[in-house]
Amino acid sequence: MELTNDYIRQRLEEKFGVDVSGFEQPYGLLTFETPKENNLKVMQFLFDDAELRFQFLTDLTAVHYPDQPGRELAVVYHLHNLVDNVRIRFKVFTAIEQPDVFTATSLYASANWMERETYDFFGVNFVGHPNLKRILNVDEMDYFPMRKEFPLEDQTRIDKDDEMFGRGGHIF
């Protein structure tokens, strides 16, 4: 039987009930949300199920939504069923004060570096990760540059005229 989005959704709802929500299909990609305590259970189910077989982690990253109190950081998982060539995506949200999310490394070895990257840029603390340290940025960096409160420009420069670079001065 063909693995359709509706079928995947039905299976998930049977198994997890209200713990999976916010189903959408932007550009045909099934997307949903689950509480962060539940992320491993959902992944394990999607991995082990004989029909679903989402055994490949395509991508893992985060998004920062500063104006959603209590759910500022979204961790996004992209999974791929290589047999039926079906992809899905799901998100877990966490508060920025305590950005603890369970690591997916025991299920997908590829999550190792992707979680390090997500930690590096967003400061998501992956509980249980074997080696959670910066991967792309310099080790001395003391902030998480992709969080929205940090401006893109290098703040240590003193030789640029701020007005010319849209910093401090007024453009209009």
Place this chain on the structure above:
Amino acid sequence: MPRPVRFNVHPREADIHNNIAIAEMPAGLQGEGYFATSLERVVGLARKNSIWPLPFATSCCGIEFMATMGSHYDLSRFGSERMGFTPRQCDLIMVMGTIAKKMAPILRQVYLQMAEPRWVLAVGACASSGGIFDTYSVLQGIDQVIPVDVYVPGCPPRPEAILDGVLRIQELVHNESLRRRHSEHYKALLNSYGIE
């Protein structure tokens, strides 16, 4: 209309007669059978025309450098025939491209491995100032970690500009005093970069 493809079926004979650049003689005293000049001038002349560059190419400017090294622009015409890929044998490090902050210690180490006298050419906006990458991950100019002799502006600079930069380095090499690298001034410069 597409441009017709031309094949080089009638190659021109190279006109090398009276067409070979010969370095100018340094100023000095001469008479029949002798010529006297200062050692510094001779050394400067020799160094100037036999610079071994070490290309440190990291991004788009590096592509432009490849054109500079290729037959069309041909950096070799200026005595820089041989690219060295070991810093220990090279006189000039040409830094071309965006240097990420994580790359900075490596660049610095390569510089430290070069023997004195050594020169540094920063090619392109990125190497000179960080360029368009005014961001948390990019070094805002390599002169934050090593002293630079000549900056070539442009994003990327045309090969002519890179050649011009090399010629300016040559000028510096030619006119440099043999004592400069032992001077207090130079030591203070290196110390300001934390280099002993």
